[in-house]
């Protein structure tokens with residue numbers, strides 16, 4: 001599809017286009033999924049004009065409309081399973097982490113969310129015989145927690161496990177990381193990820209995994225207090241739909257992390273419930289609650305899956321990677 005420029009949209013003059021770009025609305029897609037109030041503020045225009053611009057953007061943007069049942073069926077047949085490398089964990093997930101789905105890892109700090117994400121970034125690159133998807137990965141890193149050194153350790157761990165000499169440099173080349181500086185930037189990076197995935201679609205390693213670590217940290221920091229809750233949930237909702245769409249279009253797994261607090265939190269309510277609450281819950285297809293146990297052991301609990309029984313698996317987080325205890 002040829003790229004549509006902001007100025008090409010009805011009701012958008014050069015000055016408005018400029019203001020929109022400056023406020024981070026750099027693509028027609030970003031405008032298509034925004035709200036009139038948001039756009040009006042960003043471009044200094046009336047809400048009714050903003051609504052017209054959004055309609056125009058929706059008509060020209062490829063934001064996904066209806067699919068027929070047989071199309072959905074065809075797409076579902078392609079659902080892949082990404083191995084976690086742990087037998088019990090895989091079994092609990094019906095074979096592995098589904099593609100075309102969002103899987104949320106939530107838990108306290110240090111519960112191993114980032115470790116699981118790193119391991120999946122390695123495993124996705126393996127051939128299907130070894131539980132991979134022969135793909136590459138995009139990571140949206142919001143808290144600067146991506147560590148290439150950790151990837152190297154895990155690749156060395158794989159070499160040990162399979163008795164094959166894997167080259168960690170090759171694995172690192174198939175991991176593309178972008179830092180998200182705030183929640184708006186984070187949302188826009190999904191558009192960039194879509195573009196990148198399109199470019200790589202016919203390459204040797206198409207993008208089969210998207211990781212957002214952390215999904216909620218920026219939202220949590222930026223939207224403080226009850227008054228902004230609805231706003232935050234709306235943004236988060238939009239973001240999650242963008243992520244789901246990424247998973248569908250690329251037959252990719254989407255992994256998001258979400259920190260929960262051990263201490264009661266005045267702003268976000270029940271400490272055992274992940275922030276983002278209902279919105280993440282209703283949009284994420286699989287929710288995994290991670291808990292620390294003795295030593296390097298972690299308990300992974302599957303909560304509220306649409307087609308699998310709830311269950312628990314124990315894994316070990318070790319230097320060479322995730323292992324069966």
Ligand SMILES: Nc1ncnc2c1ncn2[C@@H]1O[C@H](COP(=O)(O)OP(=O)(O)OP(=O)(O)O)[C@@H](O)[C@H]1O
Nearest residue numbers: 107108109110111112113114115116259317318319
């Ligand atoms: N190289 C390593 N070898 C062994 N264990 C490690 C290694 N690196 C990290 N870990 C383990 O992983 C833990 C950190 O987990 P991780 O960073 O995944 O937590 P998290 O759930 O993402 O936390 P946060 O919410 O703070 O980001 C460490 O406490 C340690 O137990």
